Amino acid sequence: MLRYFTSGESHGEALVAFLSGLPAGLAVDQEFVDRELWRRQQGYGRGGRMKIERDTAHILSGVRHGKTIGSPIAIMLQNRDWQNWKEALPVETGDPEKHKRVASPRPGHADLAGALKYDFPEARYVLERASARESAARVAIGALAKLFLRELGIEVLSHVIAVGATSIADREIAWERVEEVSRKDEILLSCADPDAEQRMKEEVDKVLRTGDSVGGVFEVVAHNVPPGLGTYAQWDERLDSLLAGAVMSLQAVKAVEIGSGIQAAHSPGSAVHDEIGYRKESLPTGFTRTRNNA
């Protein structure tokens, strides 16, 4: 139903988020969109860039009188640092001397593969587009999707559950706190377990001292999802497939699991499968599960 795309380079004039297919009449809360953009810029141990950005969504089309009108939505996120880059990355021919070469492709990035693919003599253009800054445009799109889902009573939230060797103590306890975490006005690491968050911060501090970085795991939680989204009828319409593809398309993501998928691979079925029960008064369908692994 929805189609979305982004365009824009990390240090170009602007990112553009394009979203088609939202129904007409959806109230668009611009503060919520900007808050989501702000949340993306938080986190501990991030580079100085985040301070420059302070993204705000400039809606160019598709929203009128505070509501969607059924037309495609284009959102521009202007680069506040463009004045300092317009000579290095001009749209026009410009002065080649001002070009900022990226002669050493960075491992763990698209730099080398991209330069080989497009036959670039260096990796500047790859870095510009493969940059995690592109995800800001996706956050704007995601914020609109969240507003739409909210009308259906569905809430999508996320939190950090591991940084390096540190993991939260208990997933189920964390689930209860995720909403609260997502509403905070000060964000350290978006972790719903305060003790774990403190230890995660220490992990980050440690690697920052040595100029290193460290991996982590975030979990996306969706409340109130009706059964039957997607379908098993064809491989490319399965919900798991669509979700895995979308998440894996984020710049730093190298693994995706549904529920307790990774642990399940090393477990007996009896420890993994969520037993189905039935209790007439249980909403919305009467069916119950004792666990939530799948």
Next chain:
Amino acid sequence: MLRYFTSGESHGEALVAFLSGLPAGLAVDQEFVDRELWRRQQGYGRGGRMKIERDTAHILSGVRHGKTIGSPIAIMLQNRDWQNWKEALPVETGDPEKHKRVASPRPGHADLAGALKYDFPEARYVLERASARESAARVAIGALAKLFLRELGIEVLSHVIAVGATSIADREIAWERVEEVSRKDEILLSCADPDAEQRMKEEVDKVLRTGDSVGGVFEVVAHNVPPGLGTYAQWDERLDSLLAGAVMSLQAVKAVEIGSGIQAAHSPGSAVHDEIGYRKESLPTGFTRTRNNA
């Protein structure tokens, strides 16, 4: 290979053209893009709007140092009249009193179907998006596609071959003049037959006097197209199908023919089929045709 979309309302802040899939390294001649936008605004008997517009392509992404870089291209076409419309069509809630209702849906437009579809109490939002102004964004995309095809030696041109009851005298003679017509700095009706063009102008004058309008036919000519684009292998990959769908998606188009398709429906096969010959030295494949109906 290419994906393209547009967004924007007729009297909104801007149209955005989105184009993904052009290879890196294509020289982007901005003057050519702007000239194509200028050509769209020419024609005889058009409304006053065309004088306000004077569209210029503001490339936001995907082009650096005068060339494509493999990233998606976003082009913004700002609405020069936006200052006069921002209170009538604000993104924010705004003042509902300033809204300009379109209470009478116009026949021959999407107004009524759109208002019924989206349950709008009047047709303003439909008019805004279903407007022919949207095609300006497609012209910008088409200009880039033409620049790409030019690298492959392919030229795509168009001209007007009928207005109302007036048609050009001879299609084949016109074909020879189409390129010349498309290069003119003054455009009357983009017709390659000067006599017919004069009579077309008179048709337009006549209907304008009575407040009426008049239909017409344009032909798109592509030179140097290699055989084998598209494929007969699946219905939705056939070149005829893709072309017909694209042309029929233009706001005022209600019929499409390939070659002499309409006339062919009323003719014997012997008068329609283009006989195939072979002459080794005939470029590029040696095969020849005595006619060009298909």
Next chain:
Amino acid sequence: MLRYFTSGESHGEALVAFLSGLPAGLAVDQEFVDRELWRRQQGYGRGGRMKIERDTAHILSGVRHGKTIGSPIAIMLQNRDWQNWKEALPVETGDPEKHKRVASPRPGHADLAGALKYDFPEARYVLERASARESAARVAIGALAKLFLRELGIEVLSHVIAVGATSIADREIAWERVEEVSRKDEILLSCADPDAEQRMKEEVDKVLRTGDSVGGVFEVVAHNVPPGLGTYAQWDERLDSLLAGAVMSLQAVKAVEIGSGIQAAHSPGSAVHDEIGYRKESLPTGFTRTRNNA
């Protein structure tokens, strides 16, 4: 919502029609599907092949206990002449001597373009797939689509309105007879105007005597279509565009018009636009039109 594809060669073992996306619970009337296949094989002046075929739909999947089950539907149409072709067109290497070459590419067909595209030394494989026989698989898919639309009260019918220089006298009178024509057990030319049909037959007789063929025009009529299918919001979602692309993908079609599109191109707007009225009791929306050109 629906995706459909076909596979199969004209003289191969079978065509397969593939259809995904029909909801579960739709009653599948196999007699209706077979009748639609039978109707495709009727007509006046057709080749002897039609007598061999007598297609019947062999449903392999997606239908159980007489109803769709939400799974993709595959329908096999076996080629009754396969025994006579299996040595000429074996799946395995086979005996190359038995191959039936098509050394002279036929004009008005994909033969030449296809052979050049795929670098075939002759056109047999192109003829096999580009053949109009492929449309039998689409008829099977279309029959299921009609059964689905029927549940929504929508009827899609078609009739022949011109053969060569002969056209029906009055489109509006014909519309009233189309349903009746589509129910006949003997089909001459599926024309709803008996006088015109007789003259069409004579046109065909005439060209058959000289070994020629003749073009024609068919019209598709849909009753009870709700306003708002498709959308003006994006070029590739417009109903006109989707219909034109689908119709133009049929093997012999070279032109498509929506309503009176061809004539409209030569007419003043006042003669074309369907005036909109309103009468509360007019179903389903209260809006009325005095004509049906668009």
Next chain:
Amino acid sequence: MLRYFTSGESHGEALVAFLSGLPAGLAVDQEFVDRELWRRQQGYGRGGRMKIERDTAHILSGVRHGKTIGSPIAIMLQNRDWQNWKEALPVETGDPEKHKRVASPRPGHADLAGALKYDFPEARYVLERASARESAARVAIGALAKLFLRELGIEVLSHVIAVGATSIADREIAWERVEEVSRKDEILLSCADPDAEQRMKEEVDKVLRTGDSVGGVFEVVAHNVPPGLGTYAQWDERLDSLLAGAVMSLQAVKAVEIGSGIQAAHSPGSAVHDEIGYRKESLPTGFTRTRNNA
């Protein structure tokens, strides 16, 4: 470039694999396709069904004289047990008494979600389509894709690297043996580490004794892949995204990682990133990596 779909129910007459987009002229080794189908049916501790199946690919279209001809390929995999099921799952209305209800939806399967989605009173139809048997059709398609990639020098192989708590000792040693493992005529667990394979077998034996099952991990290895497949330019064209979506669409898969993705989440960047070097004579591009984590 390629589009593929499957149809068919687990106990229906046949599965159909549909593949569109392979170029003409590719030699189709049917023995290889059947061997891939045979490999799918091997493994340790599987149900009795595997003995009934012995799938063979019946190519209905798209292959002639042992080669692809550019047309869509349809492959039928007949269900050898259909005679025993045709009264339980007839295409026609049939005898409802013969229907085999699945009244208890199985956890860890689509049974419950599917029945709720399509409003089925029991889960038979869901079980039939959501079944892992569907993957046989994908194996046939994958076999053709492998034959195509082989022409380009690319080999795609797979092996089991963990079952329950047992993992192989060393991934890099295993990589060297994967090809050999995939060529074996007797398959135990397709594990390239014989000691680990023996222990995996014991894990399976253990759970079988208690009527339980156990999870596992398989790895897909591709040799000789050129850099630059997919692109970072748009989220839905990234290679990681496409691969993750495809793998996650398999019936029992609940997690996907690229390279050492899962471990990377708990590691410092310095331990994960594959350092890039350059040695002119290193094929194909001169660039080298000391590790292969990404």
